[in-house]
Amino acid sequence: MIKIQNLSKIYDNSKRPLVAIDSINLDIDKGDIFGIVGLSGAGKSTLVRCINRIEKPSSGSIIINGVDMAELEGKALRQARYAIGMVFQNFNLFNSKTVYENVAFPLKVKGMDKNTIHQHVMDLLEKVELMDKKDVHPMRLSGGQKQRVGIARALAGNPSVLLCDEATSALDPKTTDQILTLLKRINKELGVTLIVITHEMDVVKSICNKVAILENGCIIESGETVDVFTHQSSEKTRHFINNRPIEGPHSKLAKNSSRLLLTFKGDTADRPVLAGLIQEFSLNVNIRSGSIDSIQETSVGKLIVDIPSTSNNLDEIIQYLMQHGAGVEVIS
Numbered sequence: 001m002i003k004i005q006n007l008s009k010i011y012d013n014s015k016r017p018l019v020a021i022d023s024i025n026l027d028i029d030k031g032d033i034f035g036i037v038g039l040s041g042a043g044k045s046t047l048v049r050c051i052n053r054i055e056k057p058s059s060g061s062i063i064i065n066g067v068d069m070a071e072l073e074g075k076a077l078r079q080a081r082y083a084i085g086m087v088f089q090n091f092n093l094f095n096s097k098t099v100y101e102n103v104a105f106p107l108k109v110k111g112m113d114k115n116t117i118h119q120h121v122m123d124l125l126e127k128v129e130l131m132d133k134k135d136v137h138p139m140r141l142s143g144g145q146k147q148r149v150g151i152a153r154a155l156a157g158n159p160s161v162l163l164c165d166e167a168t169s170a171l172d173p174k175t176t177d178q179i180l181t182l183l184k185r186i187n188k189e190l191g192v193t194l195i196v197i198t199h200e201m202d203v204v205k206s207i208c209n210k211v212a213i214l215e216n217g218c219i220i221e222s223g224e225t226v227d228v229f230t231h232q233s234s235e236k237t238r239h240f241i242n243n244r245p246i247e248g249p250h251s252k253l254a255k256n257s258s259r260l261l262l263t264f265k266g267d268t269a270d271r272p273v274l275a276g277l278i279q280e281f282s283l284n285v286n287i288r289s290g291s292i293d294s295i296q297e298t299s300v301g302k303l304i305v306d307i308p309s310t311s312n313n314l315d316e317i318i319q320y321l322m323q324h325g326a327g328v329e330v331i332s
């Protein structure tokens with residue numbers, strides 16, 4: 001549905017050009033909640049501005065519903081933008097307008113008649129559970145309520161894509177959870193594709209079925225969220241995600257032992273893999289630490305274990321664990 005191909009954005013700074021987005025390729029399917037995550041300066045805002053065409057990309061294409069946004073100008077661009085709803089970190093509401101008027105605004109601009117606008121706005125306010133606030137001005141709303149107005153307004157033009165730019169970064173954890181639940185419901189009920197730009201891994205874990213990690217303008221990892229969190233392929237990603245359980249203070253590794261990080265996801269978590277290993281190899285396994293997480297409703301367990309090993313049997317042990325569905329990483 002959305003195909004980003006070889007997308008680059010180079011800013012012509014006075015001293016030297018700055019490559020903010022460097023040949024990015026992304027495929028986002030209809031109905032995805034696609035997380036784009038990166039540290040400050042990674043290029044997230046630039047990517048958002050290219051997707052909604054506030055910036056013109058230096059090269060490459062952004063194909064949404066078969067139309068290359070990168071090529072459009074003028075009226076055709078304004079028309080194509082209706083396919084994209086924007087949700088902002090700082091809500092971007094009109095303080096002089098009521099909640100109702102804020103949501104109605106894009107529909108008025110579109111030239112809809114008053115009755116249709118009224119019906120549509122009331123439906124949207126019901127969807128975001130703000131009917132009781134329809135005549136209130138944004139100044140009198142909490143951050144979470146303001147973001148609900150922002151989401152209702154973004155949905156007003158019936159977009160096929162909702163671009164959420166750090167939509168929960170200004171909110172406290174409880175309100176963040178409520179807004180994420182709302183976004184997930186909207187995705188499910190309306191079939192709207194969500195692109196979620198964030199620097200918060202917890203947001204990705206909570207709602208995104210797919211994720212891409214952006215660093216220095218490049219995608220350094222992408223895929224199903226649960227896979228990216230359980231099989232990090234590069235050192236950079238591992239460092240970025242850093243989801244190892246914390247090792248205890250007295251965790252010196254004994255001589256002739258190896259320390260392994262084991263990952264169990266979904267069904268594997270129910271199997272007695274470690275018990276089987278202990279029996280099969282007559283091993284004394286020392287569990288150093290562990291954690292359990294829920295990523296996209298899949299349980300992901302992590303264990304750090306010390307295993308007495310000779311160079312001969314370590315490979316066999318790893319093979320046994322992997323054959324039984326565990327992810328294995330030798331950490332020392």
Ligand SMILES: Nc1ncnc2c1ncn2[C@@H]1O[C@H](COP(=O)(O)OP(=O)(O)OP(=O)(O)O)[C@@H](O)[C@H]1O
Pocket residue numbers: 011012013018019020038039040041042043044045046047199
């Ligand atoms: N208009 C601009 N002109 C020149 N350079 C820019 C411009 N906008 C962004 N940059 C540079 O592009 C790079 C990426 O910036 P960008 O704002 O896209 O990152 P970001 O991941 O959104 O960061 P943050 O999370 O801090 O907002 C940075 O080095 C930034 O200084």
